Amino acid sequence: MQQINKWRRLNGEKINMPIADEISNMLSAEREAGNELKVCIGTDSQVKGRVTEFATVIVFIRKGKGGFMYIHADSTLRKMSIKERMLKEVGRSIEVAYSLCNIFTRYNVDMEVHADINTNPNFRSNDALKEAMGYIMGMGFTFRAKPHAFASTSCANKIVH
Template sequence: MRFFNSTQKNMSFSDVVASIKYFIRINPDNSFRIAIGTDSQVKGRNTCFATGIHIHMLGKGAWCCISKRLESKAYRNLREKISRETLFTYEIANMLNEQLMDSLEDFSAKYKNFQCNIEAHIDIGRNGETRKFIREMVGYFEGSGIDTKIKPESFVASSYANRYSKTFKVG
């Protein structure tokens, strides 16, 4: 799995973790939010999934990146498509949680104002067809320590990842 943003290309997951730690280390006595979300688009016989990672120093800026996967299957069933998006978000969120846990605890011990929440942004909401999947998709994250956001608060999935899922050129 490779990640990119407007200034960095071909980043590994380790590179992403290092970039997040660096972003926090620049000004660690602040509140941060790390959000992960996935969106997808079906075109013909393929589906393009884009997963965004976004770290926001509340009120002071952000760093983000995206990873894209092209699957040679058209996910036309809405439950199946939303489940696949949520699974990708779940996998990345848990990997980040695991990789960052010790560092976040260290920052918390050293800086009295440091706070960091990890959020999963799911591309579903209370309006429209996806409302019937809220309980099921939010259930992926219960007990993981990862907060779950749905529309209109799930901007990483519904806005950032959405922008990149529309193009099938990976990376």
Template sequence: METQQETWQNMTGKIFRKPIIQLVEEAIILEQANGHRLKVCVGSDSHVYGDTVSYATAVVFVREGKGAFTFIRKERAVQRISIKERMLNEVNKSVEIAYAICAVLENYNVEMEVHADINTDPEFKSNTALRDAMGYILGMGYVFKAKPYAFASSNCADMMV
């Protein structure tokens, strides 16, 4: 039985009913065959609607000098949580996907970054999770990016959440 987590889509809403590992490998093979140099950026964002938190995780393929395309996974949870816990949930969702696809990326020599929708300015509430998020991502061995450089979470996932 397929779960919501196994359903990915692109920015136009086209649904892909394949595991993200397969989608990533197929995309890399196609893009490299077309001569594109790639980098993959993974990021998540969330919005709160009453007692519901909606999450979106984006896997963004950046073609060096030739634009980008994205796979998105959406999820919902009924919960009341703090801003710090919600930010760390976003990071956890990103790291989960990064971990799932890292072997495929290594096979094809594709770089990866993990983006956190966390502001580096202490004046913003999300900043309370910055040190924990950075430690988690860097501790997993991934390249870490926060706002304003975290476009996978701050722009791509944000548009779809």
């Protein structure tokens, strides 16, 4: 996930440096501007014919001043069960969270990992809930699922739909 030119801003502007460098530079500028931030990382996917599209987002919320996000989108032809796809989404989010967590700690930014998994057992995505929660919390991250997982269920969802 660290590839150059794979990340972009919501307006389509490509990030032409490793995402860790971009995030570090941005956090420094936000601190200088006096903004307090929280970050939420989430991934969503959508199956379109034989292609599964994934979008991972890093959403920054400026307390009382709106927010902004970075986007990484790609796709695969690999066929997956719903549970495998849900866990693949969580894995992508954790990979990004883990690669950036030291930067967030350095700048004292609270981080959550959001999973597009329904807490209602009547939904098929619920099959992956226990594993996803264990995976995220086992890494030491704060876990959020539907309906509180807006980074994956709203932000990333808009990219793949």
